[in-house]
Amino acid sequence: MFKILLYCFFLFFPFSSTYAEIDLDLGEEINELCAGCHGEYGEGGKKGEYPRLAGLPAAYIIQQLKLFKDEKRKNMPMRPYANEREMPDEDIPSVAAFLSQIKLTSEMPEFDETVSAYNKLLIAKKVFNIAKVEGDIELGEELYVDDCQLCHGKLGKGKDDSDTPPLAGQYTQYMVKQIKSFAAGERWHEYAEALFSEMEEDEIQAIMAYLSIMD
Ligand code: HEC
Numbered sequence: 001m002f003k004i005l006l007y008c009f010f011l012f013f014p015f016s017s018t019y020a021e022i023d024l025d026l027g028e029e030i031n032e033l034c035a036g037c038h039g040e041y042g043e044g045g046k047k048g049e050y051p052r053l054a055g056l057p058a059a060y061i062i063q064q065l066k067l068f069k070d071e072k073r074k075n076m077p078m079r080p081y082a083n084e085r086e087m088p089d090e091d092i093p094s095v096a097a098f099l100s101q102i103k104l105t106s107e108m109p110e111f112d113e114t115v116s117a118y119n120k121l122l123i124a125k126k127v128f129n130i131a132k133v134e135g136d137i138e139l140g141e142e143l144y145v146d147d148c149q150l151c152h153g154k155l156g157k158g159k160d161d162s163d164t165p166p167l168a169g170q171y172t173q174y175m176v177k178q179i180k181s182f183a184a185g186e187r188w189h190e191y192a193e194a195l196f197s198e199m200e201e202d203e204i205q206a207i208m209a210y211l212s213i214m215d
């Protein structure tokens with residue numbers, strides 16, 4: 001028996017040590033700083049002035065935090081948080097893992113009478129919906145399928161554990177701002193010139209309308 005246990009230990013030890021740098025408690029602690037803008041559950045706020053972080057792929061969050069730190073992605077509000085003193089590199093995987101595992105739902109579940117008012121309130125905080133956007137949904141679908149779907153996925157969910165973020169479930173106003181900064185070359189995006197530089201206002205709106213019904 002002991003031999004088997006020992007064997008299991010060596011079998012699993014390499015895996016556990018690979019993830020040793022991720023500390024969800026530390027991530028939760030760091031998130032208290034982020035919550036002032038991005039919300040307690042990473043739900044974002046102010047109609048998308050602060051993007052949603054909950055459920056984004058950890059690898060994407062890590063990459064963005066590094067870009068903010070190196071000032072390759074420039075943003076004044078993030079500056080006091082994404083710097084070496086406030087956010088050493090070794091803390092980044094923990095806060096990214098913490099945010100990535102938060103699940104928001106789009107519907108309020110049905111409660112039975114055993115659920116306390118307080119717990120209902122806590123659950124309600126995790127209910128998150130993107131408001132429907134006015135726009136030509138058919139055109140939006142066409143543009144999305146042709147130009148975006150390959151990377152951002154059929155359902156707009158991005159790719160788990162990659163640097164490709166979901167678009168469905170992200171704030172409209174925030175995404176429009178990002179698309180404009182891709183078009184202006186202020187933020188990097190693959191093939192930005194081909195994808196965004198000639199995109200008309202009503203085309204952006206149409207893609208947003210299509211994404212808002214996928215949420
Ligand atoms: C003072 C407000 C503020 C605080 C506090 C803050 N952020 Fe942000 N954060 C922003 C804003 C504003 C943006 C959007 C920048 C833009 O418009 O490009 C942002 C963007 C981000 C993004 C990019 C999201 C995406 O979809 O690309 C990540 C990741 C992020 N913040 C993580 C964090 C983490 C982790 C913390 C805590 C350590 C934090 N932020 C604290 C304001 C803040």
Ligand code: HEC
Nearest residue numbers: 147148150151152163164165175178179188189190195207
């Ligand atoms: C070749 C793959 C690819 C294609 C095609 C693509 N994207 Fe992206 N997109 C990405 C990646 C990767 C990122 C993350 C960029 C980074 O590292 O900062 C991204 C980021 C974004 C963001 C920022 C999300 C956030 O949370 O900050 C928006 C908005 C976006 N893309 C919209 C679009 C739209 C709209 C289209 C179609 C017109 C499109 N993308 C086509 C790969 C792609």
